[in-house]
Amino acid sequence: MNDGGAKSETLLQVTEINGRGRSLVAAQPLRAGQVVLRESPLLLYSAFPFLSSPPPPYCDHCFRLLSQSAQRCQSCSLVSFCSPNCISSHTPWLCESLRRLHQSSSAAFADQSPERQVQARFLLSAYNLAAASPSDFQILLSLQGGGENGDSTSEFLHSLLSAVCPPLPVPISPELTAALLAKDKVNGFGLMEPFAVTNEKRSVRAYGIYPKTSFLNHDCLPNACRFDYVDSASDGNTDIIIRMIHDVPQGREVCLSYFPVNMNYSSRQERLLDDYGFRCECDRCKVESSWSEDENEDMEEMDGEDDEEEEGVGEGCGDGVDDDSSFPHAYFFARYMCEKENCFGTLAPLPPKGHDVSRLLECNVCGSVKEDEVVGNA
Numbered sequence: 210m211n212d213g214g215a216k217s218e219t220l221l222q223v224t225e226i227n228g229r230g231r232s233l234v235a236a237q238p239l240r241a242g243q244v245v246l247r248e249s250p251l252l253l254y255s256a257f258p259f260l261s262s263p264p265p266p267y268c269d270h271c272f273r274l275l276s277q278s279a280q281r282c283q284s285c286s287l288v289s290f291c292s293p294n295c296i297s298s299h300t301p302w303l304c305e306s307l308r309r310l311h312q313s314s315s316a317a318f319a320d321q322s323p324e325r326q327v328q329a330r331f332l333l334s335a336y337n338l339a340a341a342s343p344s345d346f347q348i349l350l351s352l353q354g355g356g357e358n359g360d361s362t363s364e365f366l367h368s369l370l371s372a373v374c375p376p377l378p379v380p381i382s383p384e385l386t387a388a389l390l391a392k393d394k395v396n397g398f399g400l401m402e403p404f405a406v407t408n409e410k411r412s413v414r415a416y417g418i419y420p421k422t423s424f425l426n427h428d429c430l431p432n433a434c435r436f437d438y439v440d441s442a443s444d445g446n447t448d449i450i451i452r453m454i455h456d457v458p459q460g461r462e463v464c465l466s467y468f469p470v471n472m473n474y475s476s477r478q479e480r481l482l483d484d485y486g487f488r489c490e491c492d493r494c495k496v497e498s499s500w501s502e503d504e505n506e507d508m509e510e511m512d513g514e515d516d517e518e519e520e521g522v523g524e525g526c527g528d529g530v531d532d533d534s535s536f537p538h539a540y541f542f543a544r545y546m547c548e549k550e551n552c553f554g555t556l557a558p559l560p561p562k563g564h565d566v567s568r569l570l571e572c573n574v575c576g577s578v579k580e581d582e583v584v585g586n587a
């Protein structure tokens with residue numbers, strides 16, 4: 210994909226904003242469709258439980274779909290790789306830990322949800338990073354999240370992994386395990402299965418943590434969104450790409466939405482408080498906090514359960530939410546929300562060519578591309 214040779218340092222500046230922590234701010238005017246950040250993950254881990262059968266058909270390093278020539282690890286026989294380069298990432302510690310954990314996983318995870326196994330995979334990757342690349346591990350530790358005491362999940366995972374895995378050259382305390390899990394919760398991005406007609410309900414293939422992308426704060430009406438091109442990227446298969454949805458002046462904060470934009474006010478607030486520890490006071494929340502329950506339910510119906518309401522989004526989303534003053538952000542939904550049923554993706558223009566903003570909008574979930582009917586009238 211053409212990313213216009215983005216140099217994020219000249220486009221985005223890390224700035225501390227009161228009440229929001231580190232934030233990324235436009236260091237120059239940014240244009241609709243512009244790639245403002247492209248980066249590789251600090252750490253990646255499979256979204257599949259240990260006990261999934263058959264084993265996931267992906268390279269355990271770059272998470273590409275494996276071909277016939279895939280190489281299975283001869284020692285643990287649990288993971289496969291697409292190339293000698295990828296297999297070199299499989300350290301002896303990780304290999305032995307995976308083998309031992311897999312052996313004990315039926316008993317160890319018997320009473321646990323499959324999510325625990327995925328969290329254990331994250332911890333193995335994080336511990337492995339601590340030993341294999343201490344400087345990257347320090348970057349991981351510097352990300353937001355942690356500080357709180359461990360809970361029963363972190364205690365369970367810490368005792369299990371310390372009992373099962375071979376010793377590491379670096380000490381891992383229960384507090385460190387708790388902090389790592391908290392950082393994953395706040396900063397992890399899911400890399401989805403590529404969209405296909407036969408795979409409309411896309412699942413997550415892997416999770417990744419991206420150092421600079423982790424500085425992007427949330428806004429319920431984002432001005433940027435993330436793309437990935439798993440299986441279709443010529444290199445950097447798991448790179449994350451941040452593109453501007455519309456023009457933004459210098460000095461304005463660049464924000465993502467941490468979840469699909471169609472969620473209603475109370476669901477958004479609940480999610481942000483539970484998972485990210487803050488109350489959102491963005492412009493959209495200020496408007497929607499005064500809506501009645503019915504009006505908020507109308508927003509819920511935009512999630513595709515009611516097609517008639519969904520079609521009405523451009524004109525306002527139903528009873529009571531039908532004019533510009535009560536629903537000033539209607540334009541966003543009409544222009545930048547994917548119309549495909551059950552997609553809920555966000556649209557951003559393709560990267561500009563020269564001075565021209567693209568007339569084509571791409572969905573960051575299903576990948577469909579459509580003509581922008583209002584280009585130039587942002």
Ligand SMILES: C[S@@+](CC[C@H](N)C(=O)[O-])C[C@H]1O[C@@H](n2cnc3c(N)ncnc32)[C@H](O)[C@@H]1O
Pocket residue numbers: 228229230231232352353395396422423424425426427428484485486487488489490
């Ligand atoms: C992925 S991090 C973003 C970078 C973070 N501000 C930092 O200092 O590293 C997510 C965290 O940033 C903060 N945050 C994100 N969006 C926010 C917002 N709209 N208002 C207040 N805090 C926000 C919350 O603490 C959240 O858990």
